[in-house]
Amino acid sequence: MENLNELYSTARDEFEIAAEETEKKTVYAADDREAAADALNMLKESFAKALKETSPEVSREIQTRVGSRIRELENAVKAMEEMAMED
Template identity: 45%
Template sequence: MLRISRRLSPLRRLLVPHRLLLTYAPAPVCSPAYTYTYTYRYTPSRHAHATGKRPADEAVDRLSELYASAKDEFEIAVEETAKNSIYARDDRETAREELQKLQTAYDEAVANSPPADSEEIKRRVGQRLRELDSAVQTLSQADTEH
């Protein structure tokens, strides 16, 4: 059997135009005779997702992760500000950035969800977001005082 190859490794080869090599080697024994192609189609329904959660629950989970990160940064900033360390200003800035990420994700989740899901997101996350926003703003006043 004659096989066309672009590799330079076979011992018996002839150089032909277009830099293709003709090699005289038997075809591999284990090569499949057929190639199979599988196509999967996933059509998301309104309430059944891959995780089995409703879209509002998934959005709340994502926002809860962002909230936890923002709250951690806020707590670090509070500790550093209380110690009056040299890192306090940077930590307050990081806390504001994390809060901004959370606020942006929250606004997108509310805007891109159906009205019922949007209300649920507002109910479950909105209050925590407002409390954290107020606390970060209060902490940010330390920047103007120093």
Template identity: 50%
Template sequence: MLPRTLAQRTTRLAALTRPLRSTTSIRPTRTLLQTQQFARPASHIHQPLLHRRAASTAPSSGPSAADARIEEITELYATAQDEFEIAMEETEKQTVYAQDDRNAAREELEKVLEAYRAVVEGEDRELAEEVRRRIGQRVRELEMGVVRMEELAQEHD
């Protein structure tokens, strides 16, 4: 004879393994991925229909000039962002390294701004607009962050 708790578990497990509907049903089952909500690839969720069609019919010719310049600026931006985060943390903690870290963050920001301005103030207006549209906001946010960090440092001194 089985102990009472084991018998109850066995009964519950047997109930869980039974099919939820009859096997004679001819109605097809749909998985969650087959429903319309999940049927589209995630890359197309935020793109308007016109852009999706244009993107799918356009031949891929490799990275454009804008992509190359944006990648270059983005790499500089990533380094500057890391330096900014370190400097901000040290400034908030008022450590002895804070001033040197702020200087390093400013130097990296200047590299980003120099590369960004070279493109935005360059001759190619189309390239300038593309770069401004795609990464201009991030560059401005980093610049404002460094300004706020310097103001915070002045308050602590």
């Protein structure tokens, strides 16, 4: 669970940086969006692995604690990508 929290924190930080750079339309924006997507994918992979490798009780707890935050972050990354495509 601690590993997932760390990965979430990293993915969230990468998203915030990418969102700021995208909003400002800097030359770094595309690379930052890619870094945010990569961090999100690492989080999702670790999340899926954790769900498979733990007991049903622990899986439910992980799903409850982390699942909604991952979906929220995933939606935010998608919205940021769509915003970038509009420009």
